[in-house]
Amino acid sequence: MLPAGSSSAIHWRQIVSEKLRVDYAKIPRQWRLETHVIEKARTTKQIAGSFIEHLLDPETRNITSLDVQDLVAAMANGSLSAVKVVTAFCKRASYAHQLSNLLLEIGFDNALARAKELDDYFESNGKLFGPLHGIPVTLKDQFHVKGLETSMAFVSWIGTFEGKRGTGKERVFESELVRELWSLGAIPIGKAPETNNNILGYTRNPFNQGLSSGGSSGGEGVMQALKGSVFGIGTDIGGSVSMPAAYQGLFSIKPSSGRLSFKGVANTGPGQQVMPTVPGIMGHSIATLKLVFQSLLSTEPWLHDSHALPIPWRHEREYDPDSEQGYKPAFGFMSNDGVVTPHPPIARALRIVHEALDESGYQLLDWKPPSNNESEELHGPIARGDGCPDAYEAIKMSGEPIVPEIDDVFPGGKLMPPLPLPEYEKFVIHMKDFRNRYHDYWMSSAGKTHTGRPVEAVISPVTPYAAVIPGKFRYSAYTNSLNVLDYVSIVIPVTFANRDIDQVSHDYKPLTNEDRINMELYDAEAHDGAPAAVQIFGRRWTEERLLSMAHLVVDALERYAQRHGRMV
Incomplete structure (x- = not known):
């Protein structure tokens, strides 16, 4: 591998070309797709579902159709081996990568070696190694995995440890959460990129390739949509797990800070701890999210990470209709936030959820909390108050161009000065006040519910979009407000955009000028076929x-x- 260096040493395109060559060599020859298949994929609207599945042999297709619980059960009764499971998902992940450029790091060899170890353990002990025994997982390329690099898609980080040489940590250091996954029996098979980067290019939506996969954990979102692994781990500071999950028709959970470990994870702005980046989980069911989350907590991460909260899984906090007889939870319902109206496919998804809950007898309260205008004012200065000098330095070190998605962070390609500390602290004080007022509003809902308790959760859009046309993303307050609040969010897929149904109503009146501009971005034809999801969030x-x-x-x-x- 050519070492990364300054633009005066080795041109960044040479570094990328060599990395891609090395990565491609890690795909077994029998798993390499023919050129005409890849070319067809480039011109096919939807490659999720039947397109990729028709490329697979029956055994691979059958194994990769199973969710975590079924796979674990099959390995527990001996009908499947870990080697068979990992082989099937590595093969499908290699196809997904060739179709969509999804893997910055490929770890198939190490994964299969670990699967063999788990099979030997099962044969010797007659039991599984852990609750995630033999389950293939992919992660966003911020998590360090032994045997693999971590570049975060910065060209200058290739061949280094977070941009530095000679640390002794290259390919041997491991993030705490990854250590936990290994200890549970899960097997990392590869790492996915940021949605747009100068190594693999732009990651498009596999349900409608004219649309974006969302960011920033878009590569992991597409890997899950194409079922190249059983579940995925991303990172979130403004919706970076929730948005890709919504755009790819996945379930996801963004927890509050401290519940899952973020120790030893590469990140930009690592000193910013007022509103921390958190790991999030993507998968194909609520059961998967619960199993993975509960399993990670079972490792007691607080014993290894001083920033992890000493809070194990609390069974008593779950809703149990048997022990809570006569109690029917109430939900808040936010059809819009008073600033931006969701596009027609998302509005229809919300109506479906409202009707479904209403028909099931749940009370729904209109939710009009402190405005997302405030959270929008707070999120950027707190998340990027330092001006992002580390990201700027990493980009400039290689000479690679700044991708359009972060042009606003570096206007004119220049580094913005950081906020003075007193000004930054004013934003933090405002954030604390916003959190307190939002909490008071939430608790006041007890006076409006039939139960006399506050609403249990709130239903809202994830974003205004059923995926987004590249370059036309404007509004993220539905998600970044939850990072400002440090609330928990779960994405639930509902339906798909339909050009014949999802038209802007003739009596639509914009809530604000931002709403008008945002609605003008909607194109029923362009969005057709994209997943439409909602989120449910809690304190x-x-x-x-x-x-x-x-x-x-x-x-x-x-x-x-x-x-x-x-779903109508």
Whole structure:
């Protein structure tokens, strides 16, 4: 591998070319797709589902159709081996990568070696190694995995440890959460990129390749949509797990800070701890999110990470209809935040959820909390108050161009000066006040519910978009407000955009000028086929309870679909 260096040493394109060559060599020859298949994928609107599945042999297709619980059960009864499971997902991940450029790091060899160790353990001990025994996982390329590099898609980080040489940590250092995954029996098979980067290019939506996969954990979102692993781990500071999950029709959970370990994870702005980046989980069911989250907590991360809260999984916080007889949870419902109206596919998804919950007998309260205008004012200065000099330095070190998605962070390609500390502290004080007022509003809902308790959770858009046309993303307050509040969020897929149904109403009146501009970005034809999702969010550190509430929503949607024949 050519070493990374300054633009005067080796041109960044040479470094990228060599990395891509080395990575491609890690794909077994029998898993390499023919050129005509890849070319066809480039011109096919949807490659998720039947397109990729038709490329697979029956055994690989069958194994990769199973969720975590079924795979673990099959390995527990001996009908599947860890080697078979990992082989199937590595093969499918290699296809997904060739179709969509999804893997910055490929770890198939190490994964298969670990699978063999787990099979030997099972044969010798007659039991599984852990609750995630033999389960293939992919992660956003911020997590350090032994045997693999971590570049975060910075060209200057290739061949280094977070941009530095000679640290002794290259390919041997491991993030705490990755250590926990290994200890649970999970097997990392590769790492996915930022949505747009100068190594792999732009990651498009596999349900409609004219649209974006969302960011910044977009590569992991597409890997999950193409089922190249059983679940994925991303990172989130403004919706970077929630948005890709929503745009790819996935379930996800963004926890509050401190519940999952972020120790030893590469990140920009690592000194910013007022509103920390958190790990998030993407998968194909609420059951998967719960199992992975609960399993990670079972490792007691607080014993290894001073920033992890000593809060184990709390069964008593889950909703149990048997022990809470006569109690029917109430939900808040936010059809819009008073600033920006969701596009027609998302508005329809919200109506479906509202009707499903209403038909199932749940009370829904209109939710009009402190304005997202405030959270928008707070999020940027707190998250990027330092001007992002580390990211700027990493980009300039290689000479690679700044991708369009962060042009606003570096206007004119220049580094912005940091906020003075007193000014930064004013934003923090405002954030604390915003959190307190939002908390007071939430608690006041007890006076409006039939139960006499505050609402358990709130239903809202994830973003205004059923995916987004590249270059036309404007509004993220539905998600970044939850980072400002440090609330828990779970994404639930509902339906798909339909050009024949999802039209802007003739009586639509913009809420604000921003709403008018944002609605003008909607194109029913361009968005056709994109997944449409909602999110359900709860107060800080309520992950157990919110997963129960999300399960109630999914059950209500299933009953709704049975009654009406389809999601309408």
